[in-house]
Amino acid sequence: MCYYNGQKVSRAEFIKLLQLEKAVKNYDFLNRAVHNGFAYSPIAVLKRNSAETNFDIVQMEWGFLPPYLKNREKVAQFRNGYKDESGKWHIGYTTLNAKAENLFLNEKGNASIYADAARKRRCLVLSTGFYEWRHVFPVNKKTGQPLKTAIKYPYYISLKDEEYFYMAGIWQEWTDKDTGETVETVAVTTAEANPLMQQVHNSKKRMPTILTDELAYEWMFGDLSDDRITEIALTQYPAKKMDACTIAKEFLATLEPSTPFTYEDLPAIEYAI
Numbered sequence: 001m002c003y004y005n006g007q008k009v010s011r012a013e014f015i016k017l018l019q020l021e022k023a024v025k026n027y028d029f030l031n032r033a034v035h036n037g038f039a040y041s042p043i044a045v046l047k048r049n050s051a052e053t054n055f056d057i058v059q060m061e062w063g064f065l066p067p068y069l070k071n072r073e074k075v076a077q078f079r080n081g082y083k084d085e086s087g088k089w090h091i092g093y094t095t096l097n098a099k100a101e102n103l104f105l106n107e108k109g110n111a112s113i114y115a116d117a118a119r120k121r122r123c124l125v126l127s128t129g130f131y132e133w134r135h136v137f138p139v140n141k142k143t144g145q146p147l148k149t150a151i152k153y154p155y156y157i158s159l160k161d162e163e164y165f166y167m168a169g170i171w172q173e174w175t176d177k178d179t180g181e182t183v184e185t186v187a188v189t190t191a192e193a194n195p196l197m198q199q200v201h202n203s204k205k206r207m208p209t210i211l212t213d214e215l216a217y218e219w220m221f222g223d224l225s226d227d228r229i230t231e232i233a234l235t236q237y238p239a240k241k242m243d244a245c246t247i248a249k250e251f252l253a254t255l256e257p258s259t260p261f262t263y264e265d266l267p268a269i270e271y272a273i
Helices: 072-080 115-120 195-200 213-221 226-233
Strands: 004-008 014-017 020-023 031-036 042-048 055-062 097-099 122-127 129-136 151-159 165-175 182-192 206-208 242-246
Touching (some): 004 122, 020 055, 042 165, 097 206, 151 195, 195 242
Parallel strands (some): 055 182
Antiparallel strands (some): 014 020, 122 165, 129 151
């Protein structure tokens, strides 16, 4: 899944979407090499304006929150899990991503928490590159069999010849009923991985829904049926137009986390374009 995303677009002069554009200099938050989704901090999002004729670049809390959550205590329980009074453990939910297949019905066949947002509040999450881990199982030298514990290698994934790009997103306003705090929260939609991402993100074989400018415009401004929304959300960006390079395992603590790093013991990625 996409839980770490870069939004370092300080070299660009404008954020452009077909005939629309916004000057980068007007937004001082477009210079983050990596956002850690599990910090649930604000990320840059393109949101359709009230007139539905243009977009605004805003910050939203990464981690979709359904409106029924009463307060931040309930949010923490929702995200992290909790033990009730009887001692029963309730698992938490990660809503940094929303599966394209489950925007309207969840995996149990019930109405999804994302359905209303998918129909009414589609947005674009800005990216200059995202980060994923490849799981490699070393071979036991005695038995010749793979070990049960994988070594995880981080990768930085970007688009060839594109300084920035758009990932499909959906957003939801959430209000703390105790304090009155109101925030806009967002999830990135994900689809099955293309041939490149199947090897990079080989544990889940998922990738963010990366959209061309034409599809991005349709996603944000189009009057779409549920079937068309799902169709766009399931888009697999072509592997041949993407780059993936290994980076240092401590990349989150570095000033330039996307700097390539070579691991001598790591088999090369091979896929058919």
